[in-house]
Amino acid sequence: MIRSELVAAVAETHPHLSAREAERVVGTIFESIIDALADGRRVELRGFGAFSTRARDSRTGRNPRTGEAVHVDAKRVPHFKAGKDLRERLNR
Amino acid sequence: MSDNHTLTRAEMGDEVHEQIGLSRTESVQLVETVLDRVSDALVRGENVKISSFGSFVLRDKNRRMGRNPKTGEEVPIEPRRVLTFRPSQIMRDRINGK
Numbered sequence: 001m002i003r004s005e006l007v008a009a010v011a012e013t014h015p016h017l018s019a020r021e022a023e024r025v026v027g028t029i030f031e032s033i034i035d036a037l038a039d040g041r042r043v044e045l046r047g048f049g050a051f052s053t054r055a056r057d058s059r060t061g062r063n064p065r066t067g068e069a070v071h072v073d074a075k076r077v078p079h080f081k082a083g084k085d086l087r088e089r090l091n092r
Numbered sequence: 093m094s095d096n097h098t099l100t101r102a103e104m105g106d107e108v109h110e111q112i113g114l115s116r117t118e119s120v121q122l123v124e125t126v127l128d129r130v131s132d133a134l135v136r137g138e139n140v141k142i143s144s145f146g147s148f149v150l151r152d153k154n155r156r157m158g159r160n161p162k163t164g165e166e167v168p169i170e171p172r173r174v175l176t177f178r179p180s181q182i183m184r185d186r187i188n189g190k
Contacts, residue, residue, distance in 0.1 A: 001133040003171045014122060017114075024112050026121050030145040032107045036099040038186045043099040048127045048176075053187055075188050078146070080177030083130040089135045090150070090173045 037078055047085040054079050101127075134175060146179040 001009075003026065011022035032053055033043050043051040058074040082090075105120035114119065114122070133140050141150040151174050158169040 001138050001146075003141070003143045004125065006129055006133075006140070010122065010125050013125045013190070014118070020094075021112060021114075025108055025114075026126060026142075028143055029104055029123060029126050030106050032099065032104050034145070035187050036184050037190070039096075041096055041099055044102060045127060045148075048131060051177075053177075055123045075184075078177070078179040078187055079185055080175075082175040086131055086134070086175065089131070090175060092097065092135075 045083070047083045047084060049080055049082040052079050052081075053077065137173075144180055144182045146177055146183055149176050149178055150174070151176055 003067070007019070007022050007026050010026060011017055011019055014022070015025040017025070036043050037051060037053050055077050058078055059072050061070050062068065062069055062074040101120065104123045105116060108114060108119035108122055109116045110148050112119070119131060123151055128142050137150065138178060139150055153169075153172050155171045156169050157166055159165065160167055
């Protein structure tokens with residue numbers, strides 16, 4: 001499933017929404033997750049899963065093409081853990 | 093940086109209500125619909141790719157032998173399907189203030 005298919009499925013469940021509104025709804029929801037993580041917050045969606053960020057230390061990496069050593073800054077990376085309900089449904 | 097509390101469905105519903113001007117009730121229902129449609133696709137065995145957000149990717153794990161860490165006893169871990177998330181470059185950059 002890709003974004004446009006999700007938008008179409010949402011529009012089908014809420015038939016009085018215009019295609020544009022359905023697109024904005026989907027956009028707003030995923031945007032709110034990125035905004036929260038960027039603000040250092042967690043996102044908890046019971047049954048579905050939780051988004052958080054994890055810290056990565058700076059390290060010396062290598063350009064795989066040239067073999068040259070490059071410094072990689074410390075950063076935060078997004079993490080998702082599927083919720084219990086969803087995990088169980090995937091294996092039924 | 094704003095307050096550090098956890099973002100939940102209710103607040104996501106508020107965001108939809110404010111941004112799009114739909115009723116609060118419908119806005120919360122829409123959050124649920126979006127999560128349900130994504131979940132349904134994953135349960136059907138489809139990966140879900142949301143451009144500029146990221147991809148939910150299913151992986152099938154083989155059966156392997158594990159160990160009960162408490163008793164040391166060997167126990168089989170049955171084949172199972174796990175869900176992973178691959179964030180988009182946009183999300184990675186935004187989280188690092190780029």
